[in-house]
Amino acid sequence: MTDFETKAPGVHLEEIKAVGPIAGAGTSTAALIGTAKKDIPEADLGKPVAVTNWTAYVDRFDGFSEFGAEQPLALPHAVRGFFQNGGTMAYIVPVRDATGLDDALTSLTRTLDVSIVCLPGMTDFAVQKTVIDHCQEMGDRFAVLDGAREAGTPGNTEPLKTQREGLVTDRGFGALYWPWIRISDPGAPADEPARLTVPPSGHIAGVMARSDNERGVHKAPANEPVRGAVDLEVLLSDGEQAQLNNLGINALRIFPGGPPVVWGARALSTNTAWRFVNVRRLMAYISDSLLQGLRWATFEPNNKTLWKKLERTVTEFLTRVWQSGALFGETSAEAFYVKIDEELNPASVRKLGQVFIEIGVAPTTPAEHVVIQLGLWSGGVRVNEG
Incomplete structure (x- = not known):
């Protein structure tokens, strides 16, 4: 913090550290x-x-x-x-x-x-x-x-x-x-x-x-x-x-x-x-990244302001994961969802000092079998073999 005792009386502007994006955890060690x-x-x-x-x-x-x-x-x-x-x-x-x-x-x-x-x-x-x-x-x-x-x-x-x-x-x-x-x-x-x-x-x-x-x-x-x-x-x-x-x-x-x-x-x-x-390994990467990237929320006031910050932070991270090709869906809404609300966090949960975030993702799977359907083609008419 700035030592305001050395400054003239008045209104002073000081930048505060914002909640940063979640950095992806390492996967190759x-x-x-x-x-x-x-x-x-x-x-x-x-x-x-x-x-x-x-x-x-x-x-x-x-x-x-x-x-x-x-x-x-x-x-x-x-x-x-x-x-x-x-x-x-x-x-x-x-x-x-x-x-x-x-x-x-x-x-x-x-x-x-x-x-x-x-x-x-x-x-x-x-x-x-x-x-x-x-x-x-x-x-x-x-x-x-x-x-x-x-x-x-x-x-x-x-x-x-x-x-x-x-x-x-x-x-x-x-x-x-x-x-x-x-x-x-x-x-x-x-x-x-x-x-x-x-x-x-x-x-x-x-x-x-x-x-x-x-x-x-x-x-x-x-x-x-x-x-x-x-x-x-x-x-x-x-x-x-x-x-x-x-x-x-x-x-x-x-x-x-x-x-x-x-x-x-x-x-x-x-x-x-x-x-x-x-x-x-993708799910391990996502969970480890979230565990590391959301530590800032520990001991914060458990209210809707915190919930919105958590939702924005997790959504931004999963959007990057989706854009990398790791999640399946034409839109981010098809690829994942993030839920943090009163249904998950009623008063009884909040009194215990807990906050729950529900996350669902649709990971891509490898094309293990590439199937070629082969037939004869003549003059615009396809002839099926067999």
Whole structure:
């Protein structure tokens, strides 16, 4: 406030800070949990460390396992794949094994800018389910998980089906990706090139970050190339993928002349409303943005003036979301609604210090199947085939 004691008596004008628009929450920061090459002191295990590029990871955690290791560490390759594919910010949470997962997830409850959680190479569904439960409880993040590698025997998808049954939920806060990818071994001598098979989750998290930054979180992170991947451990047929897709398992595919691509956008949900990865992540983005952007209203007088401010602020934000293509409708009224009135907030509610806002949105869903109706056409008369 201005010190008016130093001014002459009179009327003074001072600008006040207006309620600003809601800024969209971040969607592309990943947390990657796993074992690093460097021996981490016990006191530092399970604690997130922020890194913004591969060099920063190497400086803090060292690089890959030794060349020729029988079981290369999954975490460093996942981190490198994340940054290769467009990721810009990650939290590395070092653990010795899956027994440290609870401590890691507890630490991540205090790391509020995380929106993607990966557990590279750990495919035990009981362990993975813990990560999905964490994401669901937090409400602002999504689990990107690896399919079981033992499903790599041609035609043997039973391990994947068992894994999926242990992970599927009603609310769909996670997704499963398979098969594992093959990359050029960065530790191999130049005159002895070699390949490694690594889990895809870190690379997929990077694809999500890239898609978010280029198109928006509402765009399904699919039909996107996986940078750094030179091959896949298993090449699926359309029929094999159809079975997996119906189970909500996202395939990586190689089509003639192209690189490995993400070719699925299903979340692990039994509820068709949460079938798609981008719908769940969009709703997490909207809810997180509203939670952050409406803190100014806490402890304000709970009256109609506040309600109007809240309605205007939320409407302005959702209008921007609709204009970005994230919501379906020719008009904003078709795409969303915001309700805050006495029906929702009677005196009994206001006496408890509460104010309720009801919001409905119509998210866009991906065109998972493009159907072409093909027939013969001759002289202006269409001839149907069959």
